[in-house]
Amino acid sequence: MITIQDVAKAAGVSVATVSRVLNNHPSVSEKTREKVQRTIDQLNYQPNLLGRNLRRSETKMILVLLQNIANPFYSKIVKGMEDVGYKNGYHIMICNTDSDPIKENAYLKLLKNRLVDGVVFMAPVISDEELTEISKNYCVVQCCEYKEFADVSSVSIDNEAAAYKATQHLISQGHRRIGLINGNSGIISESQREKGYKRALQEAGIEIDSQLIMYDSYGYRGGQRAAKYFLSIDKRPTAIFAVSDIIAIGAIKEIKEKGLSVPKDMAVVGFDDTGIASMYDPPLTTVAQPRYDLGRVTMEIMLERIRNNEAESKRVFLEHSLIIRESTVG
Amino acid sequence: MITIQDVAKAAGVSVATVSRVLNNHPSVSEKTREKVQRTIDQLNYQPNLLGRNLRRSETKMILVLLQNIANPFYSKIVKGMEDVGYKNGYHIMICNTDSDPIKENAYLKLLKNRLVDGVVFMAPVISDEELTEISKNYCVVQCCEYKEFADVSSVSIDNEAAAYKATQHLISQGHRRIGLINGNSGIISESQREKGYKRALQEAGIEIDSQLIMYDSYGYRGGQRAAKYFLSIDKRPTAIFAVSDIIAIGAIKEIKEKGLSVPKDMAVVGFDDTGIASMYDPPLTTVAQPRYDLGRVTMEIMLERIRNNEAESKRVFLEHSLIIRESTVG
């Protein structure tokens, strides 16, 4: 392996000078710079960044912790992070926690062992206190989901307002009995979206019926189960608001299988505007999150924090929008 | 920051001994081991792996280069890699090349700069020769897609056989005019699947009609465009074999919009058995790749190669299966 020593020797300069050339240090004469650069090219020298990392005590690497990359919701967000990172010489490392505290903890070692310069939590399972504590010593940003009582920066949409808008849309279509299919994993968006749903009903003078609120796992099956239940009860709802597109699609599938039609017999709203929403039959009305920007802004805040460790934590909320498609309007 | 020096001092031993404890070296007396471990715990010492990495000249990190993680096809594969890596103390780093040679090249710097111990190519854009060259100096494995003439290990399914089986299934349903929607990005699976499609037709005594072979980008729109074309020609096909689920779904959407029914008027087969295949209406007949295992075996071969740099390159083919759903059978 060719090291900076070899280059120095071959070019007839000191390693310090080679290092300066590598790092574009201004105090190198044009002549030596050229000479060194030529030698670097000739030897096809590739600096060993392990040495640099140790010396500088940084890796230009950001850890992104998410539940599971298989979730199509994440891909564009990650893309946003990656693009910003790439432009600034940072790389990102995605790790699936499977919502397992043991795995999450194992990955946090990467931070404590200095292998990454910062960590983005997309669905922290760690406690608010621990998170705050970690943030004191390391660079941490939360994205989409966040711990309400942790003093750690976060980037997300206003989930309450988004759910409010989605529910209001159903009300505006004449629906009075509206079912909610919520997740059951205890993340903050769940309670926020439920709040928004309830506020919309209340403002429209519709009584909240706990029979119409279901909790299930995020996924196709969860949607099917919930829909099956809604179709089975006495005063069945005429519309459903599901907190994810996949849940919504599971619900639609179940409704269609019962020989009913969406939206005529049952309108359905999803959440996230993942690819499948526009492709499904019928295309799904859903809340679009600015996914790329969520990732972009998260990474920007991360880099800011890395550059200025004293930066105050902040909560950033980006704009969402309701995309109306044929699953709610005839 | 607490270093191994601090621990040594506090425990009244040398750094060598602390290092031995950290690495579970056998030649440490139980007494000292305990003493050192206690000090480590007390000080909450976290070894700085940058030092270790430099010293050992390894990072226990594997780079995975893929076109775009947004493609749902990848997620389970990556999971398989991650699980095997995790068990062996390795982490993986996923980077999107967007099929851009410049980006791919930039990421390969991670390899040359020693920041990763190996690289998995999921869709190499680099030439066969360059790939072979890199593989001489670094640990490289290809997954799913591979360069035919590169002397580099690969793990994939037998795409020719899979396409043959899919086409045969359509023939067995009585179809004689079968359209193929192929990708147009020049990856090896495309030509292999086209071969399999043609072989099935030939063996059934069906003439190959170049009018029935379309090339378009992987994606919903590509499927729509191709289906629109197939529906417009004189002797329209009665079945379509698409080389990806998303293409197939785009095609189905187009067919349904024309008021036709799947599979009655047009049967459709997809490829990959991504999540959407079973969720779509109608559920999609498709070729399932053993995605988790593809990732798992790829990583196993990678670790093998890392441990024994002299290992010969090999081509591994895993079993696929045709999953028959309602998009082809009434």
Place this chain on the structure above:
DNA sequence: TTGTATGCGTTATCAC
């Protein structure tokens, strides 16, 4: 403008 020398935190070789 350039070179010398030191240290980043760790592991591993060699003595004892």
Place this chain on the structure above:
DNA sequence: GTGATAACGCATACAA
């Protein structure tokens, strides 16, 4: 079984 010490490859303070 343990300690002293020399690397690993690089960046940088200081000297020249």
